[in-house]
Amino acid sequence: MSSTAQRYERFARFEAGGSSEVYEQWTAAISRDPEVLELIDGLPEDKRQPNLVLASARSCGAAAGPYPQFRSFLQERWEEIRPVILRRSTQTNEPRRCAVLLPLLAEIARTEERPLALIEVGASAGLCLYPDRYGYRYDDGDLINDPGRPDLVLDCITTGNPPLPRSCPEIISRAGVDLAPLDPADPRDLAWLDALIWPGMEDRRALLQAAAGAAAKSPARIIKGDLNAEIAGLIEAAPAEAAVVVFHTAVLAYVPKAGREAFRETMSGYTSGRPVHWISNEGSGAIPGLAAPAGDPGLFVLHHNGTAVARTGPHGQSLHWLQRVLP
Ligand SMILES: C[S@@+](CC[C@H](N)C(=O)[O-])C[C@H]1O[C@@H](n2cnc3c(N)ncnc32)[C@H](O)[C@@H]1O
Numbered sequence: 001m002s003s004t005a006q007r008y009e010r011f012a013r014f015e016a017g018g019s020s021e022v023y024e025q026w027t028a029a030i031s032r033d034p035e036v037l038e039l040i041d042g043l044p045e046d047k048r049q050p051n052l053v054l055a056s057a058r059s060c061g062a063a064a065g066p067y068p069q070f071r072s073f074l075q076e077r078w079e080e081i082r083p084v085i086l087r088r089s090t091q092t093n094e095p096r097r098c099a100v101l102l103p104l105l106a107e108i109a110r111t112e113e114r115p116l117a118l119i120e121v122g123a124s125a126g127l128c129l130y131p132d133r134y135g136y137r138y139d140d141g142d143l144i145n146d147p148g149r150p151d152l153v154l155d156c157i158t159t160g161n162p163p164l165p166r167s168c169p170e171i172i173s174r175a176g177v178d179l180a181p182l183d184p185a186d187p188r189d190l191a192w193l194d195a196l197i198w199p200g201m202e203d204r205r206a207l208l209q210a211a212a213g214a215a216a217k218s219p220a221r222i223i224k225g226d227l228n229a230e231i232a233g234l235i236e237a238a239p240a241e242a243a244v245v246v247f248h249t250a251v252l253a254y255v256p257k258a259g260r261e262a263f264r265e266t267m268s269g270y271t272s273g274r275p276v277h278w279i280s281n282e283g284s285g286a287i288p289g290l291a292a293p294a295g296d297p298g299l300f301v302l303h304h305n306g307t308a309v310a311r312t313g314p315h316g317q318s319l320h321w322l323q324r325v326l327p
Contacts, residue, residue, distance in 0.1 A: 011050040014298040020198035029067040055195040056084040064199035092196040093124035095211040096316030098131040099156035109169030117242035121227035122251025123176030132168040151210035160321030176222035177230040185216035249281035
């Protein structure tokens with residue numbers, strides 16, 4: 001099996017499986033389809049990701065239906081789909097990931113006894129920079145931080161008894177960096193973010209629209225650049241009275257290994273200086289040198305200052321607490 005075939009087979013099994021029947025079927029079928037694999041292998045290596053290829057096809061009009069229909073679409077419209085793949089990148093922006101960050105954010109604000117300055121690296125359109133604008137319902141518990149409208153409430157199931165806060169911590173500044181920041185007020189960017197949502201996940205689609213609408217009213221400053229190049233300046237610019245929280249979710253898998261190592265070194269150094277906390281919510285093994293607990297490889301690992309504290313559903317849908325760690 002070629003490496004592209006393996007990649008699609010793994011995506012079907014560990015990522016789409018149980019989440020999107022259509023994507024599971026498409027990617028499993030692609031992994032066994034030499035003609036479609038040949039098309040994909042004609043792309044640069046970093047453009048062959050299932051998410052990117054499928055979202056590009058869908059943004060060109062591919063319907064979420066049976067594989068033979070999708071296969072014909074891909075082959076007939078490849079000359080239109082290919083430039084989208086080359087121009088765009090996987091920038092899925094999932095506000096629900098705030099639900100797995102909130103307990104740590106609240107613990108940090110509580111123990112530091114100060115408000116937070118959030119810095120998100122790999123922010124996409126920045127929809128995870130507004131945890132205080134969403135409501136949260138963990139399991140069947142009470143609503144935390146009522147946003148005043150049901151489409152901004154994030155549901156999350158938990159195991160392991162995470163330290164759930166009663167309210168959201170105060171956030172006095174938010175900033176981000178991305179290689180290609182998206183504008184939540186731009187309909188073309190929003191259409192791309194929508195195409196990145198997997199078929200069958202209509203709740204995510206509705207949340208995206210609601211969150212982008214809320215963000216567009218007062219968007220955070222997201223600078224265009226590489227996370228390693230910009231992180232020091234962003235930390236420097238954060239208000240002195242705040243505890244700085246640098247976080248990233250679903251980003252480092254897109255960064256080459258040397259860049260991930262450099263970022264880990266930078267953040268490990270900062271954790272011993274002024275109150276700078278580092279929260280990482282990434283696929284298992286994404287950060288070289290950081291231990292990942294054993295368990296379901298389809299889950300992300302949530303690290304705080306380099307220590308694994310939870311495993312999480314990749315779209316923020318679940319939080320599996322491992323231990324209670326105070327900053
Ligand atoms: C899958 S999206 C995740 C977005 C957001 N963190 C979330 O969880 O919803 C990954 C983002 O990381 C950005 N990215 C990838 N490599 C980067 C780098 N070296 N520096 C800055 N941003 C990067 C991409 O442009 C993309 O917007």
